[in-house]
Amino acid sequence: MQLDAKIPGGPLAQKWDRHRFELKLVNPANKRKFDIIVVGTGLAGGAASASLAELGYNVKTFCIQDSPRRAHSIAAQGGINAAKNYTNEGDSIWRLFYDTVKGGDFRAREANVYRLAQISNNIIDQCVAQGVPFARDYGGLLANRSFGGAQVSRTFYARGQTGQQLLLGAYSALMRQVGLGKVQMFPRREMLDLVVANGQARGIVVRNLITGQIETHAAHAVVLCTGGYGNVFFLSTNAMASNVSASFKAYKRGAYFANPCFTQIHPTCIPVHGTYQSKLTLMSESLRNDGRVWVPKKPGDNRAPQQIPEDERDYYLESKYPSFGNLVPRDVASRNAKEQCDMGKGVGETKLAVYLDFADAIKRDGREAIERKYGNLFQMYEKITGEDPYGTPMMIYPAVHYTMGGLWVDYNLMSTIDGLFVLGEANFSDHGANRLGASALMQGLADGYFVIPYTIGGYIARTSFSEVTPDNEAFKDTAREASDRIEKLLGINGKRTVDDFHRQLGQIMWDYCGMARNNQGLEKARGMIQELRTEFWQNAVVPGDDKDFNQSLERAGRVADFMEFAELMVIDALARLESCGGHFNEAYQTEENEARRDDDNFCHVAAWSHTGPDKEPEFHKEPLIFENVELTQRSYK
Numbered sequence: 001m002q003l004d005a006k007i008p009g010g011p012l013a014q015k016w017d018r019h020r021f022e023l024k025l026v027n028p029a030n031k032r033k034f035d036i037i038v039v040g041t042g043l044a045g046g047a048a049s050a051s052l053a054e055l056g057y058n059v060k061t062f063c064i065q066d067s068p069r070r071a072h073s074i075a076a077q078g079g080i081n082a083a084k085n086y087t088n089e090g091d092s093i094w095r096l097f098y099d100t101v102k103g104g105d106f107r108a109r110e111a112n113v114y115r116l117a118q119i120s121n122n123i124i125d126q127c128v129a130q131g132v133p134f135a136r137d138y139g140g141l142l143a144n145r146s147f148g149g150a151q152v153s154r155t156f157y158a159r160g161q162t163g164q165q166l167l168l169g170a171y172s173a174l175m176r177q178v179g180l181g182k183v184q185m186f187p188r189r190e191m192l193d194l195v196v197a198n199g200q201a202r203g204i205v206v207r208n209l210i211t212g213q214i215e216t217h218a219a220h221a222v223v224l225c226t227g228g229y230g231n232v233f234f235l236s237t238n239a240m241a242s243n244v245s246a247s248f249k250a251y252k253r254g255a256y257f258a259n260p261c262f263t264q265i266h267p268t269c270i271p272v273h274g275t276y277q278s279k280l281t282l283m284s285e286s287l288r289n290d291g292r293v294w295v296p297k298k299p300g301d302n303r304a305p306q307q308i309p310e311d312e313r314d315y316y317l318e319s320k321y322p323s324f325g326n327l328v329p330r331d332v333a334s335r336n337a338k339e340q341c342d343m344g345k346g347v348g349e350t351k352l353a354v355y356l357d358f359a360d361a362i363k364r365d366g367r368e369a370i371e372r373k374y375g376n377l378f379q380m381y382e383k384i385t386g387e388d389p390y391g392t393p394m395m396i397y398p399a400v401h402y403t404m405g406g407l408w409v410d411y412n413l414m415s416t417i418d419g420l421f422v423l424g425e426a427n428f429s430d431h432g433a434n435r436l437g438a439s440a441l442m443q444g445l446a447d448g449y450f451v452i453p454y455t456i457g458g459y460i461a462r463t464s465f466s467e468v469t470p471d472n473e474a475f476k477d478t479a480r481e482a483s484d485r486i487e488k489l490l491g492i493n494g495k496r497t498v499d500d501f502h503r504q505l506g507q508i509m510w511d512y513c514g515m516a517r518n519n520q521g522l523e524k525a526r527g528m529i530q531e532l533r534t535e536f537w538q539n540a541v542v543p544g545d546d547k548d549f550n551q552s553l554e555r556a557g558r559v560a561d562f563m564e565f566a567e568l569m570v571i572d573a574l575a576r577l578e579s580c581g582g583h584f585n586e587a588y589q590t591e592e593n594e595a596r597r598d599d600d601n602f603c604h605v606a607a608w609s610h611t612g613p614d615k616e617p618e619f620h621k622e623p624l625i626f627e628n629v630e631l632t633q634r635s636y637k
C-alpha cells in the first residue's frame with residue numbers, strides 16, 4: 001500500500017488554514033446523527049471527547065481507570081511548550097517548529113510539526129480560559145521556564161504538576177458534556193479489540209473490568225488515545241496501566257505501526273534500587289534549569305559529593321555543549337550519562353548514577369526560590385530516597401519515559417484503517433526520533449482540541465456508512481476471538497507469574513534495544529523474545545476467573561501483547577541502519593560519539609503492517625521531504 005500522508009499543498013505556514021477550508025463540513029444539525037468512540041481519557045482523549053461532543057457528535061468514551069481523571073497524563077510534571085514569546089527572547093512559531101524538527105533529528109514531518117507549533121498558542125489560551133493555574137511572573141503574565149533543546153524559555157507550567165492541572169481542565173470540559181448527555185462515559189473498560197466492518201473502523205470490543213463481561217460498541221468512527229508503550233521495558237516512568245494492547249490490536253486489524261523502535265530514555269530519573277522494584281520515578285527536566293549535572297573526574301572516586309572539590313568535578317554537559325549546557329535534549333543527555341558511568345565515573349552504590357546539584361542555585365537565588373519552583377519534586381525525591389536534595393545533590397540516571405513510535409497516521413491523524421484516528425502518544429506523528437521536553441502535552445492537546453474536530457468532520461462528510469450494529473457478524477466474530485484469548489490465558493495453568501515474564505522481557509529490551517543498540521545484540525534479543533514468548537504460553541500462571549474483577553488477567557493480556565510487540569521493535573531497530581535521536585546503533589556514530597544519520601537511505605518513516613501470526617511484518621516507507629529546513633548534523637555545542 002502506498003503511504004500517502006495527505007499533506008496539503010502550498011506554503012508551509014498556510015497548509016493548515018488551507019486544509020481546514022478545503023475539508024468538507026458536517027452540517028451542525030447533522031452532527032447529532034453520528035456516533036464517535038474515543039478510547040482513552042488522558043490529555044488527548046479527554047480533549048477530543050469534550051471537543052467532539054461540544055460540536056454535537058454523540059461520543060462514547062472509554063478508559064481503564066475508575067475515573068477519567070486518573071489517566072497517565074496526570075503524572076506529567078514539567079510543562080507544556082508554546083510559542084507565545086512572552087519573555088521577548090525571540091521565540092516564534094518558526095523557532096518552535098525548527099527546534100522540534102531538529103530535536104527529533106530530522107525524522108518528523110515538516111507539515112505536522114509546523115501545525116503543532118501554530119496551534120501551541122491556542123492551547124495556552126484554551127487552558128487559561130478553563131482556569132488552569134499556570135505560574136505567573138511578577139507582572140501577571142504567564143511565566144516560562146526552559147526545557148531541553150531550546151535556547152528560549154517557552155515552557156508554561158504549574159509547579160511540577162502541569163499534567164495534573166491540564167488534565168483537570170480537560171476533565172472539566174469532558175464532564176460538562178457528560179452532564180449535557182453528549183458524552184457517555186465508560187470507566188473501568190479495557191478495549192480488547194477493534195471491529196472493522198466493510199473496511200471501516202466501526203466499533204470496539206471491551207471487557208468490563210469489574211464484572212468481566214465482554215461488551216461491544218458500535219460507532220461511525222473510532223479515536224484511539226491510549227498512550228505510549230514504554231512499559232514494554234517493565235521498568236519505566238509510565239503509569240502501571242500504560243500498555244500497547246489497543247494499538248497492537250489495531251495493528252493486527254490493519255493499522256500500520258510506525259517507527260516502533262524510537263523510544264525516549266529520559267536522563268533524569270531516580271536510579272533503579274533493586275530487583276523488587278516495579279516502577280521508576282521521573283525527576284522533571286525542568287530541574288535542569290537550575291541543577292548542574294556532574295560526576296567526579298577520577299573514576300572510582302568514592303568520596304561524598306561535598307568532599308569533592310570544584311576542580312575535581314566534571315560538569316561534562318556544560319563543558320561539552322557550552323551553548324545548551326545542562327539543557328541539551330534528552331537523547332544527548334542520557335547517552336552522555338551512560339558514557340560517564342561506562343568510564344567508571346558513576347556515583348552511588350550501583351555506580352549507575354550522576355549528580356544533579358542545586359547548591360549553586362540555592363546560593364544564588366535562595367532556598368525559598370528553589371522551593372517555590374520545584375518544591376513538590378524535591379519532596380518526592382526525599383520521600384523515595386531518604387536524602388534531602390536541598391543539602392546533597394540528587395542522584396539521577398536515564399530511564400524509559402516516552403515512545404515516539406506509534407500507529408502511523410496521515411496529516412488528518414487517520415491510520416491506514418478508514419475511520420480509525422489515533423491521537424496523542426499513541427500515534428507516531430510529530431516528534432521524529434527524539435521528543436523535546438514539554439512537547440508531548442502540547443501534541444496531545446493539539447490533536448484533541450484543535451486537529452481532530454476538523455479532520456473527523458472531513459472524513460464523515462465524504463464517507464458513506466452502511467448500517468452497522470453490534471449484531472453485525474464482524475462484532476460477533478471479534479468478540480468471540482477476544483473471549484477465546486481470555487480463556488486461553490486462564491487455561492495456561494503454569495508456574496511462573498506474569499510479572500516475572502514481564503520483568504525478563506523488560507531486561508532483554510533494556511540490554512539490547514535500549515539506550516545503545518547493535519545488530520548482534522538485536523539479533524540475540526529477537527531469539528530471546530521468541531523463546532520467552534513460547535514459555536509464556538506454556539508456563540504463565542493467571543489465577544482467578546474471567547467473570548470477576550481480575551487484575552492478574554488484565555496484566556496477562558497486556559504482557560502477552562508486549563511479548564509480540566517487543567519483537568516488532570527489534571525488527572524495526574534492525575532495519576534502520578543509522579543512528580538518529582533515541583535510536584543509537586553503536587555502528588553509526590560520529591567521532592564525538594553523537595548519532596550519525598544516513599539521510600540518503602533512511603530519511604523516512606518506517607511503517608510495518610501485520611501479515612499474519614508468526615509471519616514477518618511487511619515494511620512500508622513514507623519518505624520524509626524537507627523543503628523548509630536544511631538537514632544538518634545536529635549540534636548543541
Ligand SMILES: Cc1cc2nc3c(=O)[nH]c(=O)nc-3n(C[C@H](O)[C@H](O)[C@H](O)COP(=O)(O)OP(=O)(O)OC[C@H]3O[C@@H](n4cnc5c(N)ncnc54)[C@H](O)[C@@H]3O)c2cc1C
Binds near residue numbers: 040239242
Ligand atoms: C512522569 C512523567 C512526566 C511527564 N511530564 C511531561 C511534561 O512535563 N511535559 C510533557 O509534554 N510531557 C510529559 N510527559 C509525557 C506525557 O505525560 C504523555 O506523553 C502524555 O500525557 C500522554 O497523553 P495521552 O493522552 O496520549 O495518553 P495517556 O495520558 O497515557 O492516556 C491513555 C488513556 O488511554 C486509556 N487506555 C489505555 N489502554 C486502554 C485500553 N486498552 N482500553 C481502554 N482504555 C485504555 C487509559 O485508561 C488512559 O485513559 C511525562 C510523562 C511521564 C511518564
